[in-house]
Amino acid sequence: MSAATDPIRSAVPSDSDLVRAARGLPVSRTPVWFMRQAGRSLPEYRALRAGTGMLAACQDPDLVTEITLQPVRRHGVDAAILFSDIVLPLVVAGVDLDIKPGVGPVIAQPVRTAADVDALPLLDPSHLDFLTTAVRSLVGELGPTPLIGFAGAPFTLATYLIEGGPSKEHARTKAFMYAEPAAWSRLMERLALSAATFLRVQMDAGVSAVQLFDSWAGVLSAADYEARVLPYSREVFEAIGFRDVPRIHFGVGTGELLPLIGDAGADVVGVDWRIPLDEAARRVGPGRSLQGNLDPAVLLADRATVDREVRRVVEQGRAARGHVFNLGHGVLPDTDPGVLTHVVELVHELSAR
Numbered sequence: 001m002s003a004a005t006d007p008i009r010s011a012v013p014s015d016s017d018l019v020r021a022a023r024g025l026p027v028s029r030t031p032v033w034f035m036r037q038a039g040r041s042l043p044e045y046r047a048l049r050a051g052t053g054m055l056a057a058c059q060d061p062d063l064v065t066e067i068t069l070q071p072v073r074r075h076g077v078d079a080a081i082l083f084s085d086i087v088l089p090l091v092v093a094g095v096d097l098d099i100k101p102g103v104g105p106v107i108a109q110p111v112r113t114a115a116d117v118d119a120l121p122l123l124d125p126s127h128l129d130f131l132t133t134a135v136r137s138l139v140g141e142l143g144p145t146p147l148i149g150f151a152g153a154p155f156t157l158a159t160y161l162i163e164g165g166p167s168k169e170h171a172r173t174k175a176f177m178y179a180e181p182a183a184w185s186r187l188m189e190r191l192a193l194s195a196a197t198f199l200r201v202q203m204d205a206g207v208s209a210v211q212l213f214d215s216w217a218g219v220l221s222a223a224d225y226e227a228r229v230l231p232y233s234r235e236v237f238e239a240i241g242f243r244d245v246p247r248i249h250f251g252v253g254t255g256e257l258l259p260l261i262g263d264a265g266a267d268v269v270g271v272d273w274r275i276p277l278d279e280a281a282r283r284v285g286p287g288r289s290l291q292g293n294l295d296p297a298v299l300l301a302d303r304a305t306v307d308r309e310v311r312r313v314v315e316q317g318r319a320a321r322g323h324v325f326n327l328g329h330g331v332l333p334d335t336d337p338g339v340l341t342h343v344v345e346l347v348h349e350l351s352a353r
């Protein structure tokens, strides 16, 4: 049944199942979307992106609109996520950075000293007209389907700036954090400001929810996270908290950090597949909804396994105040898009009220 003919389903994104689940309100069925739902798993994405670099694509409002809509049309997901990247605010501010196919963001001159931190350019919101145009066009096209805006959290952006590119251990980042506490604090402060600016522009243009990606925060001990990272993520949430737009906070491998992350200021805590949602609900506490947490690798397995795991996640999600079904991290490029469509249908069927 479409939103137009179903009396329970709302015709406005601000009262959609996604927004309602984020606030812990009753829903018509569990909302579902997938991190990296737009991207290499879709042949129509590969066709549209052919010949255009990732950073150029992110700054072209027509391409952003079309790529963002593709998974909504194909899978019937309950939310769109803006096609962009967490490093875009750095690029717009003037950091020399490229997104290399098959690698990720690569920084020409990594941040290695206190002087490098002070030389980092700040994001000027007047350079984000392309973003405003893309969000407005999407809000018009999406009708009742909510659009999620996003930004990278200060710590995760700092890992790219300091390491110079993707990394596993984030050892240089941690070394800088320990060796240069004052410069670390200035770096995190700048990145928090730029994340808040990037989110505010998307909120002004009409997104219905925002997600702060602190993908790599799980490499930290709880003590370091609390003292050296959490205050700056909290600053981002406080800076945008004047607006009644639900806020999602996501990281990978954050099981031990969940009580702290639950306290940073978001309405929804994103959880990866390493801990079950009922346990995550206990750690996060009663005042937050959860998002997650199917292992993306499960989508490469046989249909019976997919169905069993989806059912388990939906069941365990009932322990949370509200549940937004998602993967524990992004869609893997080899995923059969047909399986994603099937998961959307199954989650809806299992949770229909």
Ligand code: 1CP
Binding pocket: 034, 035, 036, 037, 038, 039, 040, 054, 081, 082, 083, 084, 085, 086, 087, 099, 100, 101, 102, 103, 104, 105, 150, 156, 165, 166, 167, 213, 215, 330
């Ligand atoms: O559909 C969507 O989810 C929206 C698009 C989106 C999002 C939300 C992209 C497009 N990037 C992001 C966020 C992002 N970018 C994160 C947070 C989410 C996560 O944890 O996956 C991170 C860590 C990045 C950094 C990044 N950009 C990586 C990861 C590298 C690493 O450290 O392992 C990569 C590969 C990119 C490039 C990128 N971003 C998006 C796409 C479709 C691509 C691939 C483009 C290409 O290869 O040409």
